[in-house]
Amino acid sequence: MSGQLLLIDALNLIRRIYAVDSNQNKGSDEQMINTCCARVAHACEKLIKITQATHAIAVFDGDKSWRYHYYAQYKSSRAPMPETLKNSLDKFKQAIEQTGIVVFAPVNDEADDIIATLADKMAKNQLYSTIVSTDKGFLPSLNNYINVYDYFKKEYLDHHSIVQRFGVEQARLIDFWAMAGDKTNDIPGIKGIGTKTAQEIISKHADITLAVEDETLSTAVRKKLATGMADYITSKHLVGLRTDINLGFSLKQLRLN
The missing domain is CATH 3.40.50.1010 (5'-nuclease)
Structure with a gap:
C-alpha cells in the first residue's frame, strides 16, 4: 500500500x-x-x-x-x-x-x-x-x-x-493526564494534584516516581504523590492508546473507490 x-x-x-x-x-x-x-x-x-x-x-x-x-x-x-x-x-x-x-x-x-x-x-x-x-x-x-x-x-x-494548550511537551502528555486526571472520561489522576502542580512536576522530572523524594516540592505535594501513585499508574494505563489491536482486515481493503 x-x-x-x-x-x-x-x-x-x-x-x-x-x-x-x-x-x-x-x-x-x-x-x-x-x-x-x-x-x-x-x-x-x-x-x-x-x-x-x-x-x-x-x-x-x-x-x-x-x-x-x-x-x-x-x-x-x-x-x-x-x-x-x-x-x-x-x-x-x-x-x-x-x-x-x-x-x-x-x-x-x-x-x-x-x-x-x-x-x-x-x-x-x-x-x-x-x-x-x-x-x-x-x-x-x-x-x-x-x-x-x-x-x-x-x-x-x-x-x-499542544504546549500552548496543556503547558507540557507532547512526549509528556500521558504523564500529565495521569497526574492531573481527565474529568471528561472520569480518569482519576492523583487526588489533590491539579494542572499547575502536574506541570511543575513534569518540568522537573522525567520519572514521576522520583518526585516523591524531591525536597523542592512541598511536604503536602510529596505526600499526595506517595499516596496517589497507584491511581497514577491506573490513570496512565487508561489515557494511553493501544496500538496492538487485532483488526481482522488489511490496509489494502481501505482503498477509496
Whole structure:
C-alpha cells in the first residue's frame, strides 16, 4: 500500500454535527436526522479532498472496551447518547459508506484504539495518515507520519499548539493526564494534584516516581504523590492508546473507490 490514510473518529464527528443540528431543528426528528446524515457525508467528502486521501476508514466505538473492565468508573458520569441519534446510527453508517469510505464498528474495542493501531501500522511502514478528531487522546500519537486534524477548527494540530494548550511537551502528555486526571472520561489522576502542580512536576522530572523524594516540592505535594501513585499508574494505563489491536482486515481493503 502507498498513499495517505484518512482515519475518522466517526462518533466524534457525528455527535458534534448532531449537537448543532438538533439545537436548530424546527422540523421532525426524521428530517433532522436526514439533514445531519447529509452534513456528515459532506464533511467526509471534504476530508478526503483536504487530506488527499487514497485510503479511508470511519471507526465507531464498540460496546464495552477493556477500559470499562480495568476501571469500573471509566466514563461513568458521561451523558448517554441521545436516543434519536442512537437509533439512527445505521443511517449515518450508510451515509458515510456512500462517500466510498469504509465503515468499521468493532464489537468491544474503542474507536481510539483501533485508529491508533492503524496509524501506528502506517507509521512503522513509513506511510502517512491523518486522524480526524477533536479528542485530545490522539495528540500523543502525533509524529512525522501521523497528523491530527480538527475538522471544526479547520486546522492541523502540532507540537506548538499542544504546549500552548496543556503547558507540557507532547512526549509528556500521558504523564500529565495521569497526574492531573481527565474529568471528561472520569480518569482519576492523583487526588489533590491539579494542572499547575502536574506541570511543575513534569518540568522537573522525567520519572514521576522520583518526585516523591524531591525536597523542592512541598511536604503536602510529596505526600499526595506517595499516596496517589497507584491511581497514577491506573490513570496512565487508561489515557494511553493501544496500538496492538487485532483488526481482522488489511490496509489494502481501505482503498477509496
